[in-house]
Amino acid sequence: xxxxxxxxxxxxxxxxxxxxxxxxxxxxxxxxxxxxxxxxxxxxxxxxxxxxxxxxxxxxxxxxxxxxxxxxxxxxxxxxxxxxxxxxxxxxxxxxxxxxxxxxxxxxxxxxxxxxxxxxxxxxxxxxxxxxxxxxxxxxxxxxxxxxxxxxxxxxxxxxxxxxxxxxxxxxxxxxxxxxxxxxxxxxxxxxxxxx
Amino acid sequence: xxxxxxxxxxxxxxxxxxxxxxxxxxxxxxxxxxxxxxxxxxxxxxxxxxxxxxxxxxxxxxxxxxxxxxxxxxxxxxxxxxxxxxxxxxxxxxxxxxxxxxxxxxxxxxxxxxxxxxxxxxxxxxxxxxxxxxxxxxxxxxxxxxxxxxxxxxxxxxxxxxxxxxxxxxxxxxxxxxxxxxxxxxxxxxxxxxxxxxxxxxxxxx
Amino acid sequence: xxxxxxxxxxxxxxxxxxxxxxxxxxxxxxxxxxxxxxxxxxxxxxxxxxxxxxxxxxxxxxxxxxxxxxxxxxxxxxxxxxxxxxxxxxxxxxxxxxxxxxxxxxxxxxxxxxxxxxxxxxxxxxxxxxxxxxxxxxxxxxxxxxxxxxxxxxxxxxxxxxxxxxxxxxxxxxxxxxxxxxxxxxxxxxxxxxxxxxxxxxxxxx
Numbered sequence: 001x002x003x004x005x006x007x008x009x010x011x012x013x014x015x016x017x018x019x020x021x022x023x024x025x026x027x028x029x030x031x032x033x034x035x036x037x038x039x040x041x042x043x044x045x046x047x048x049x050x051x052x053x054x055x056x057x058x059x060x061x062x063x064x065x066x067x068x069x070x071x072x073x074x075x076x077x078x079x080x081x082x083x084x085x086x087x088x089x090x091x092x093x094x095x096x097x098x099x100x101x102x103x104x105x106x107x108x109x110x111x112x113x114x115x116x117x118x119x120x121x122x123x124x125x126x127x128x129x130x131x132x133x134x135x136x137x138x139x140x141x142x143x144x145x146x147x148x149x150x151x152x153x154x155x156x157x158x159x160x161x162x163x164x165x166x167x168x169x170x171x172x173x174x175x176x177x178x179x180x181x182x183x184x185x186x187x188x189x190x191x192x193x194x195x196x
Numbered sequence: 197x198x199x200x201x202x203x204x205x206x207x208x209x210x211x212x213x214x215x216x217x218x219x220x221x222x223x224x225x226x227x228x229x230x231x232x233x234x235x236x237x238x239x240x241x242x243x244x245x246x247x248x249x250x251x252x253x254x255x256x257x258x259x260x261x262x263x264x265x266x267x268x269x270x271x272x273x274x275x276x277x278x279x280x281x282x283x284x285x286x287x288x289x290x291x292x293x294x295x296x297x298x299x300x301x302x303x304x305x306x307x308x309x310x311x312x313x314x315x316x317x318x319x320x321x322x323x324x325x326x327x328x329x330x331x332x333x334x335x336x337x338x339x340x341x342x343x344x345x346x347x348x349x350x351x352x353x354x355x356x357x358x359x360x361x362x363x364x365x366x367x368x369x370x371x372x373x374x375x376x377x378x379x380x381x382x383x384x385x386x387x388x389x390x391x392x393x394x395x396x397x398x399x400x401x402x
Numbered sequence: 403x404x405x406x407x408x409x410x411x412x413x414x415x416x417x418x419x420x421x422x423x424x425x426x427x428x429x430x431x432x433x434x435x436x437x438x439x440x441x442x443x444x445x446x447x448x449x450x451x452x453x454x455x456x457x458x459x460x461x462x463x464x465x466x467x468x469x470x471x472x473x474x475x476x477x478x479x480x481x482x483x484x485x486x487x488x489x490x491x492x493x494x495x496x497x498x499x500x501x502x503x504x505x506x507x508x509x510x511x512x513x514x515x516x517x518x519x520x521x522x523x524x525x526x527x528x529x530x531x532x533x534x535x536x537x538x539x540x541x542x543x544x545x546x547x548x549x550x551x552x553x554x555x556x557x558x559x560x561x562x563x564x565x566x567x568x569x570x571x572x573x574x575x576x577x578x579x580x581x582x583x584x585x586x587x588x589x590x591x592x593x594x595x596x597x598x599x600x601x602x603x604x605x606x607x608x
Contacts, residue, residue: 022586025436025440025586026436027436028435028436028439029432029435029436032435074225074491074495075221075491076513077490077494077513078221078484078491080513081516081517082480082484085479085480115517115519116517120514121510121514124510124514128509128510168598169601170598170599170601170605171594171598174432174594175594175597175601178593179590179594182588182589183591185586186582189585192297192325206474207474207477209469209472209477210477210480213469213484213485217484217485220488220492224491224492224495225495228498231498231499231500232495232498232499232502235498235499235502236502325581326563326564326581326585327564328581
């Protein structure tokens with residue numbers, strides 16, 4: 001029962017309180033670039049969730065069971081990025097072979113995910129937070145993906161309406177998106193301190 | 197055989213580069229590892245010296261002390277003895293950690309030689325809100341722990357911060373961070389005190 | 403390679419200046435946003451991050467430029483990634499060894515340089531197609547442009563959030579710090595407004 005509690009708290013903490021986009025500034029590039037349509041944003045978010053859960057788990061396993069045991073911690077960054085790149089390749093090949101319609105709907109997002117700071121960032125945070133059980137690592141990775149999806153969908157929804165608003169010419173595009181993101185961050189600060 | 201040849205022809209650069217880069221990283225690591233270790237030691241020792249001016253060095257006395265921090269999590273720390281220039285024990289120090297408002301807070305807690313009163317704490321790392329939770333690094337809050345008894349501390353919102361008792365007045369606008377510090381101290385202090393008494397490093401019945 | 407001396411100097415100067423303003427990585431190309439928002443709470447971490455990026459950019463551009471004729475097309479990105487992550491590891495070790503407070507302040511954002519779009523984009527767009535000299539100058543131009551942008555943003559945020567610049571008191575006594583500038587809100591909003599400003603300036607020039 002207590003483990004379930006820990007897992008649930010970990011999940012909520014990564015989705016709401018330590019949201020990767022709003023508090024840790026990860027995944028901003030696709031966040032700005034994703035078009036202002038909720039369905040595309042949702043697709044991107046799902047792709048990221050898929051990849052991040054897979055890479056988070058894999059890198060946690062490699063980090064704890066191989067790197068730390070043999071003192072190879074200095075190669076951590078190289079290993080992580082190679083695993084992530086490999087995982088994305090694998091996912092792409094797997095999807096293309098077995099789920100072609102799903103692959104088509106992900107479109108260009110899948111290869112772009114490799115350079116998404118959120119994935120590498122989450123793997124590094126899993127190490128920083130000193131997560132010591134595999135299940136918690138899986139839950140937190142999944143939570144990170146869900147948090148990212150939520151952030152992107154909220155943003156896409158707002159941008160859909162921003163199209164109709166009278167934005168000054170110099171602020172059109174990236175600037176107004178950033179300012180909106182800032183205000184969203186302010187809203188999310190309300191969740192901080194929820195979990196002691 | 198053809199397939200192996202093809203594989204090597206395509207990827208020889210990758211393999212050679214991996215070796216070279218691995219070597220580069222290994223050399224850099226070997227060259228700087230001592231510096232990195234020394235920096236961590238210095239950070240700890242400097243904080244201890246800030247609170248126990250007589251301390252010259254610190255020596256590890258107890259390793260791998262396990263502390264249960266609730267929610268089924270266990271933290272491991274080690275206790276160090278602060279020794280003065282002439283080898284006298286002038287206090288004890290250990291690292292402790294717990295979750296704060298934003299992220300983890302890591303503290304160095306120092307206690308006097310008899311384990312009777314706290315000599316204060318120093319913040320090793322924290323990510324609290326600048327201007328609010330960050331005030332746990334400032335003298336107003338830290339001063340209250342100097343001379344406080346090594347018993348269960350209590351956080352209060354109003355009171356006299358100058359009193360050297362077990363009531364700690366919270367920082368205005370940073371209740372969660374203040375409470376986190378008190379909770380960390382309470383969790384670790386009792387457990388470490390028991391451990392030290394068991395190992396006979398301090399007198400029983402204090 | 404350029405044919406005559408005057409032409410090559412012109413090309414070099416053009417490449418250098420491009421990175422500083424016309425193709426400024428943050429303001430014009432909108433690359434490398436993540437560290438821009440994360441480390442610009444104060445000028446010193448921003449400067450440190452900028453220097454790390456310059457180091458990694460120059461080294462990886464040199465290596466990629468030297469290797470450019472040996473690269474297989476489908477293993478190219480893998481080679482870039484390997485090169486960049488090696489140099490980032492070295493930079494991280496260097497920081498931990500010689501600048502521990504900055505390393506702690508920057509935290510996980512130093513390894514995130516690996517996925518910083520700037521470096522991969524420059525390796526792909528410039529270093530894999532051009533000679534050594536141009537690659538180095540391009541790297542320096544982009545890196546310096548990035549550093550100047552970071553410091554400008556950090557300067558504004560630090561000044562308003564704490565009244566200090568580079569940890570020295572600058573603002574007069576009656577100034578009440580805007581704590582929000584030190585938090586994510588300040589980062590996003592300041593960057594957005596600065597982008598808007600840059601758009602206005604370049605819009606007026608056209």
